[in-house]
Amino acid sequence: GNSVTQMEGPVTLSEEAFLTINCTYTATGYPSLFWYVQYPGEGLQLLLKATKADDKGSNKGFEATYRKETTSFHLEKGSVQVSDSAVYFCALSDRTGRRALTFGSGTRLQVQP
Amino acid sequence: KAGVTQTPRYLIKTRGQQVTLSCSPISGHRSVSWYQQTPGQGLQFLFEYFSETQRNKGNFPGRFSGRQFSNSRSEMNVSTLELGDSALYLCASSPRTDATNEKLFFGSGTQLSVL
Secondary structure (H helix, E strand, C coil): CCCEEECCEEEEEECCCCCEECCCECCCCCCCEEEEEECCCCCCEEEEEEECCEEEEEEEEEEEEEEECCCCEEEEECCCHHHCCCEEEEEECCCCCCCCEEEEEEEEEEEEC | CCEEEEEEEHHHHHHHHCCCCCCEEECCCEEEEEEEEECEEEEEEEEEEEECCCEEEECCCCEEEECCCCCCEEEEEEEEHHHHEEEEEEEEEEECCCCEEEEEEECCCCCEECC
């Protein structure tokens, strides 16, 4: 079956530090890959996505590249802000027609001023 | 445009009771999916409804059920509540095109506590 593995959190960084959150996946075929973010007390919001190998998703300074050879979709940001503090979820959607996202366990990011 | 609305925001029940959660999707969205979020199991897919029909179902017992109305609003029901059903239940809507990479719009969730 499908699965997504994320690095354990929490991740604590100082403002303007470089961020990497690792994500690897197992899936049948070629899934679509997503990063969702959950701010305190809110639901999930789509941060970025990639639908095929070597695609780069980007939004709000965050980037992730779909690496088929390493089955990875690591999230990066060059300079984090306090407002980036949230829980980040990596997810995949396979192409079997079953419309269900498989999520990783989430990584909590805390950015200190 | 209003977002996905879930009611109630918080709910406290006791074991053995049943509960109904409500979700109003974004106007024009015809697909509603439900997810359970717990600290131990993370986010898990419950089911998806489209055009008043359940289209996909996750690996949950039959105590978990749902339905969708003609206006696309959806309800989720859990019968014979167990302590392990305590969770944040998230609803997500989408227009449901044929693409599998479609963006989901999530509500803020209903926090269910079973005592």
